[in-house]
Amino acid sequence: MIRIAILGSTGSIGTQTLDIIAHSPDQFEVVALSAGSNVNLLVQQALQFKPSLVCVAHAELAHEARGRLPSHIKVVYGEEGLIEVASEGDADLVVTAIMGSRGLAATLAAIDAGKTIGLANKETLVTAGHLVMERARQKGVAILPIDSEHSAIYQCLNGENSREVNKITLTASGGSFRDKTRAELEGVTVEQALSHPNWSMGAKITIDSATMVNKGLEVIEARWLFGVGYDQIDVLIHPESIIHSFVEYVDYSIIAQMGMPDMRVPIQYALTYPSRKPTPTKRLDLAAIGSLNFRQMDYERFPCLRLAFDCGRAGQSAPTVFNAVNEVAVARFLAGEINFLDIERLLATVLDKHQVTEVNSLEAIADIDAWARRQAATG
Secondary structure (H helix, E strand, O other): EEEEEEEOOHHHHHHHHHHHHHOOOEEEEEEEEOOOOOHHHHHHHHHHOOOEEEEEEOHHHHHHHHHOOOOOOEEEEEHHHHHOOOOOOOOOOOEEEEOOOHHHHHHHHHHHHOOOEEEOOOOOHHHHHHHHHHHHHHHHOOOEEEEEEHHHHHHHHOOHHHHHEEEEEEOOOOOHHHHHOOOHHHHOOOHHOOOOOOOOOOHHHHHHHHOHHHHHHHHHHHHHHHHOOOHEEEEEOOOOOOOEEEEEOOOOOOOEEEEEOOHHHHHHHHOOOOOOOOOOOOOOHHHHHOOOOOOOOOOOOOOHHHHHHHHHHHOOOHHHHHHHHHHHHHHHHHOOOOOOOOOHHHHHHHHOOOOOOOOOOOHHHHHHHHHHHHHHHHH
């Protein structure tokens, strides 16, 4: 029995994780759940999966949840509550599925508690990859990637000599606007941006897919997860999202991981690693698909991805600024405050203002993050 705590249980990854668990109740036990403000769904989840601990965003929601849950389920809230869930003593594995940089402190707390990490929060490594990976090394904690691309790379590296890796290639669907020119992006709506052709994801990550920021975050995450340089990371547009990523070795052999675009596969791989179990998803039928297509990445068409590479190479505070500005810009776009192309404009503008500095503590990261958010909120 694998005991699991989930940070972000009401989001896309969290709900799909619980779907996996529901299909194999003899293999998993949910011991703790955290959510933001979706108290109704959290209560339903808690009544179904019976964790001993749940967390919500603030005190008012905690009061509401306590009134709707059995007394033996402890209800906590806020940052301290999130860290309590991450550190839950009975958990073997913590799935970190909170969107954005809020998951950093909780992920570090889970590492300090010796928990295996199922990492679906890429911003954790983008903003503090040097701190997180070093802490995991010190504590002997495994970090198992849940992103489909990083899970694919992780699987392609199994049993291989990492020193013999030539290049890692992350595939990208191209997002909602992959077939539009830059001129056609003027005035696109939120609804159009949220219409992803392949994946069912949350709003923020779907917008990030359309701008290619998501792939940029994945590039930075891959650098830390797999210990490769940025010159060893490539991105290729693959509209069908069947090959989730691949690794080329020094003999030019390529190992790729393939499957239907269903996040439950990489989620379950992280939950059951190193074993593989049947998943509640469709089999891949290559004959039915017929053909797979690929395009070179156009960094002029997708300038946010080029900015991500630049920030990754600059290191230190630059990725933190990139992530923070993007989070604010996406929120403003979803709220109708700015246009779609203003997301990349804000990124470029604030990064131009920023002087890269050393960040070797959570406090330093928080200060840089706050500065970037203020700039993005008024730009």
